[in-house]
Amino acid sequence: MTTNFGLLVSAAAKWEAMAGELQKVESRYGETVQTITMGDNWSGVSAGVALTKFTATRYEYSAAQSQAKALASLLRGAHEQFTDLKAKLESARDDAVAAGMTVSGEGRVAFDHARLTPAERSAYQHDPDGQATVRTAVEAWQQHIDDRVKAVAEADTHVKDALEAAVVDSNRDALGRGADETLTGFNNYAEGDLAKAKKHEPADIKTHPDAFTVTGPDIGWTTSGLKYGKEGSFKGYADLFHVSGKGEDHFGGLKLSGVEDIYGGARVTGNYGLTDKGAGAKAEASTGLRFLQEGRAEYGAHSGYARLEAFAGAEASSTAQAGENEVAIGAKRFAGGKITAAGGVESGGLGVGLTGEGWVGKGTEWSYGWKRDAGTGAWKFGAAAGAAAPYGGKLGLEITVDPGKIRKTAADVAHEIGSWFD
Incomplete structure (x- = not known):
């Protein structure tokens, strides 16, 4: 007043x-x-x-x-x-x-x-x-x-x-759509009509209600036998703690997302059997501490990711899988500590990812296989090998081919060329 x-x-x-x-x-x-x-x-x-x-x-x-x-x-x-x-x-x-x-x-x-x-x-x-x-x-x-x-x-x-x-940059002219080269500059499209103005939603990482969880300590064992059309499985765990978080945000057409996971404890898992989709057997056991952090950026048909992992403890696994959508073989045994750095890019349905690890301990690992996503139709081909006694490491390669995205990219290119002639 x-x-x-x-x-x-x-x-x-x-x-x-x-x-x-x-x-x-x-x-x-x-x-x-x-x-x-x-x-x-x-x-x-x-x-x-x-x-x-x-x-x-x-x-x-x-x-x-x-x-x-x-x-x-x-x-x-x-x-x-x-x-x-x-x-x-x-x-x-x-x-x-x-x-x-x-x-x-x-x-x-x-x-x-x-x-x-x-x-x-x-x-x-x-x-x-x-x-x-x-x-x-x-x-x-x-x-x-x-x-x-x-x-x-x-x-x-x-x-x-x-x-x-x-006063928040709308970024309508950024990311290749105009002359704007910064995501935090001045707002060329600021709304001056108070009746039309809307509340600003901060551009912080938006997490889901269950985006950050903490569990443990916990212990348990589950098993299921062979059933018609289904594999048998078993799982045992003694978790000291498990902390995981995730979040994502959007800047115009750019999507940023991240995952973080920290785990300490011991686990044993496996599955086996023969179904209409193929035959396979897999068993894995590990104990120790794990840390994972991954960031991903997506813009239209283009995406990239970077991942950092660390592990200290012991682990062993064996895999043999053959089916209409997956073929995989591999084995691993390791005790000590390792650091993993991985990254990859995908554009227009074609992607490549590289993994490099540094080991201090003793062990060997190798794997090879391919897998088709039944939902998207995308194919992934991968191979990796490593050894240490007591120093060494591992190198891995993964190639992704998504026919659906390739077709869409080709259609977009054809449409763009047609618009030039028009």
């Missing part, structure tokens, strides 16, 4: 003036710095890189103007809205007072007994029905005042959200 809303108009004028000054700087930059890359005196890779970077800088000067103008518009809209809501709140208070109520500075409504004559006060004290009517009236006026106050609070929150959203 005591805030000088005129300051919002003054601030808006300064933001508009700032946009004008930024326009001057943009013009000077374009006429002096950016033109260096546009003549015949400079050529080659460095000139091309400079042209891209200088164009991006000028883009930011332009985006800064758009952002400043949007902020000015939002502040003017806030002034108009707050002034109107304040007037409505003052009117509600005046109406309550005219109806025989008092309204405190904190907005609390009460019946104004001071207006009653001694005779009216005596009659009021001996009139239960009249007192009930007054209580009802007080409650109604209180709700009316509260609703007006609530409207101001909601408008205040809306203005705050709109201002926060306006």
